[in-house]
Amino acid sequence: MTPKLAVAKHVTYVQELDNKKDSFEYWAGEHLRLNGVYWGLTSVHLLKHPEALDSAQIIEYVMSCQHTNGAFGGHIGHDPHLLYTLSAVQILATLDALDRIDADQIATYVKSLQQPDGSFSGDEYNEIDTRFSYCAVNCLSLLNRLRQPYIDVDRAVEFIHSCKNFDGGYGSVPGAESHSGQIFCCVGALAILGRLELIETDRLGWWLAERQLKNGGLNGRPEKLEDVCYSWWVLSCLSIMDRIHWINRDSLVDFILNAQDTEGGGIADRPGDVSDVFHTLFGVAGLSLLGYPDLEPVDPRYCMPCSVIKRLGIQ
Amino acid sequence: MAELYSTFSRLLKANPASTLIDFGFVPPVASLESQESSYHPFLLIEGNLGVPANAIPPLCRFSHSVFFKLANQFSADHKCLADSDLDELDASSTCLLLMNPEIYTAWNIRKKLLALQRLNATEEMALIDLVLSKHPKRPAAWSHRAWLLPRLRETSTNIDKLLTHELKICDQAAQRHRMNYHAWTHRWKVVRTAPLDFRLSAFKSTRKYISSHISEHSAFAHALAVLESILKDPDFTTPLELFQEQVLESMKLIVSYPGHKSPWCYLQGLFLISGRCGLSTVVVDARVREELGIVHSVAIETVDGSQFSEVDVMDWLEALIQKHTFDVSQKEGGILVPLFQFASWIIQASKRVIESRKGVAESGTIWHNQIEIALDFQLYLLLGVDGVDDIKMDLKQNVKDAGGWPSFLLAV
Structure with missing residues (x-):
């Protein structure tokens, strides 16, 4: 018997994450704490309990991770990186606190990471990955700076397009294997940039739909195990391309619900495993896209509440 | 904690990464008490370094506090640090990264120490090798490697040896963690710009790797990318021969290992890249049929004794297609029809292989998987043709209801 979504348990689970400061696991995840705050905050917002976390405290923590160049590190004292700069901007946007940052300065930082071929480096050390293209595009869109002189939009699109594979999917660099996480980044960025015509909708939609396994869960690549996080990476793309009906909704809902910890709260990568905040967000966000009742609608391009995107005036 | 850390640092100073082969965590020990005469509680056996599980948390916490204190001073003004402080930054970041290679700030400080020539690039690569021996899929370690490689290349006198070592490390990391995206991507970055x-x-x-890792989709995707770069190279003189050989090889794999999706994806990919490489595909027909020893339209006995033939599969698929208005001739390039036939021949040949394994409990499941993948493969070829959405949905519905599957499938 599949349980219902344990909303109250999940909210408590997210609230208590910060009370585990003495545990080694909490400590070992320090370098990506800012990502963790975004996952937790977005979870409680989608669960319709925005009051569950202390906004002022979160904003102060986020600001303490900012460097003098405007960019954010994963935690206090950690180096700046695009991955955490996006999380910081997403958190502040969700909490209606974008006035705390200098949008021009952050946009200038993002611009400094764009390469001549249109790709983005994650930080000053030139690692190129379509994930960073997504971070740049999403971040600048939230800051209403998605234009010249901040970035060369056409080149950004060109690079993403060059990462498209024969199967319709996208990899981290041109010629790298198609991967649902990377596909989300490319499709999400192209959707934000209004360039969906570059996607081979049927071919990619088919590939994504084939990610559903017999147990209802989705995997990220052929021959991999199912994982709740792909309920987001795969489903958001299908939603953007209007192909959500290509997978079986009910069996995926069951799969996600069975991966919940109905006692301790939180959602795991798959039924029977230990829950974590990352899978909690992507499970809840997946359920929201699937139209599960009493959840805040989620924007498939930004992985943020639709109400926040609307408030920012983004179409 | 301080003693544990200093023993570990002493060990690494006497035995730098380039002298070590493998790093790992070992079961907890009763006492973490250090002894001056040895490296207890750490294990060092013939270049294999082991850290007891109960030493990890204290070692991490202590090296973390040493590292971040110095790192913040270094970032403010590196000139204010004494040589001994810079050595301590090296030692503490090494310790921290062996335990948790995701602390990207520690890799960044090492980049700065390399720029100041406080560290040696060859020794740094050996440290990354060691980290990857325990943590084969940690993105920050691969990122640091990709940053370091061009720098090492600039000063290298033997580029071939350097790149061959990269392939070795990638293959080891792939062996240690299947479908290791970072390892295969790094391998691709190394290969794509290399000479023919x-x-x-x-x-x-x-290809050799694939022959013993049949479900490793990443390896197939990588092979396809490398193959495409070879086929497109103007200096490569026999593209058609290589392409045909690959079609044949992939079909043999599909037949020999029924129920695995990766070789099917590879075959699919071969046809999809053939146009981009300026190759015609139809020429393969006769040779493939001959090699696979396929006899057309011969009824074959299923595992439970019921009869079916290749014609059944085709009939069922055609009936499904005809139900929807659908025109095969829409598909250009002459690829579709031969591919449809390929899939059917493969199904036949697989049948013989599975038959030879009669009595194996899972042979029914293997056969079912093989048929399902083959049908998926055939339907995939119809993409871009009007009505494909409906066919796909119909197929899904059939699976769901079970009643819609052709009878020979229900038998197994």
Whole structure:
């Protein structure tokens, strides 16, 4: 018997994450704490309990991770990186606190990471990955700076397009294997940039739909195990391309619900495993896209509440 | 904690990464008490370094506090640090990264120490090798490697040796963690800009890898990317021969290992890249049929004794297609029809293989998987043709209801 979504348990689970400061696991995840705050905050917002976390405290923590160049590190004292700069901007946007940052300065930082071929480096050390293209595009869109002189939009699109594979999917660099996480980044960025015509909708939609396994869960690549996080990476793309009906909704809902910890709260990568905040967000966000009742609608391009995107005036 | 850390640092100073082969965590020990005469509680046996599980948390916490204190001073003004402080930054970041290679700030400080020539690039690569021996899929370690490689290349006198070592590390990391996206992507970054000869030998080694890792989709995707770069190279003189050989090889794999999706994806990919490489595909027909020894339209006994033939599969698919208005001739390039036939021949040949394994409990499941993948493969070829949405949905519905599957499938 599949349980219902344990909303109250999940909210408590997210609230208590910060009370585990003495545990080694909490400590070992320090370098990506800012990502963790975004996952937790977005979870409680989608669960319709925005009051569950202390906004002022979160904003102060986020600001303490900012460097003098405007960019954010994963935690206090950690180096700046695009991955955490996006999380910081997403958190502040969700909490209606974008006035705390200098949008021009952050946009200038993002611009400094764009390469001549249109790709983005994650930080000053030139690692190129379509994930960073997504971070740049999403971040600048939230800051209403998605234009010249901040970035060369056409080149950004060109690079993403060059990462498209024969199967319709996208990899981290041109010629790298198609991967649902990377596909989300490319499709999400192209959707934000209004360039969906570059996607081979049927071919990619088919590939994504084939990610559903017999147990209802989705995997990220052929021959991999199912994982709740792909309920987001795969489903958001299908939603953007209007192909959500290509997978079986009910069996995926069951799969996600069975991966919940109905006692301790939180959602795991798959039924029977230990829950974590990352899978909690992507499970809840997946359920929201699937139209599960009493959840805040989620924007498939930004992985943020639709109400926040609307408030920012983004179409 | 301080003693544990200093013993570990002493060990690494006397035995730098380039002298070590493998790093790992070992079961907890009763006492973490250090002894001056040895490296207890750490294990060092013939270049294999082991850290007891109960030493990890204290070692991490202590090296973390040493590292971040110095790192913040270094970032403010590196000139204010004494040489001994810079050595301590090296030691503490090494310790921290062996335990948790995701602390990207520690890799960044090492980049700065390399720029100041406080560290040696070759020794740094050996440290990354060691980290990857325990943590084969940690993105920050691969990122640091990709940053370091061009720097090492600039000063290298033997580029071939350097790149061959990269392939070795990638293959080891792939062995240690299947479908290791970072390892295969790094391998691709190394191969894609290499000379033709190097790419040909890299392709050969990946084909060998595939023959013993049949479900490793990443390896197939990598092979396809390398193959495409070879086929498109104007200096490569026999693209058609290589392409045909690959079609045949992939079909043999599909037949020999029924129920695995990866070789099917590879075959699919071969046809999809053939146009981009300026190759015609139809010429393969006769040779493939001959090699696979396929006899057309012969009824074959299923595992439970019921009869079916290749014609059944085709009939069922055609009936499904006809139900929807659908025109095969829409598909251009002459690829569709031969591919439909390929899939059917493969199904036949697989049947013989599975039959020879009669009595194996899971043979029914294997056969079911093989048929399902083959049908998926055939339907995939129809993409871009009007009505494909409906066919796909119909197929899904059939699976769901079970009643819609052709009778020979229900039998197994």
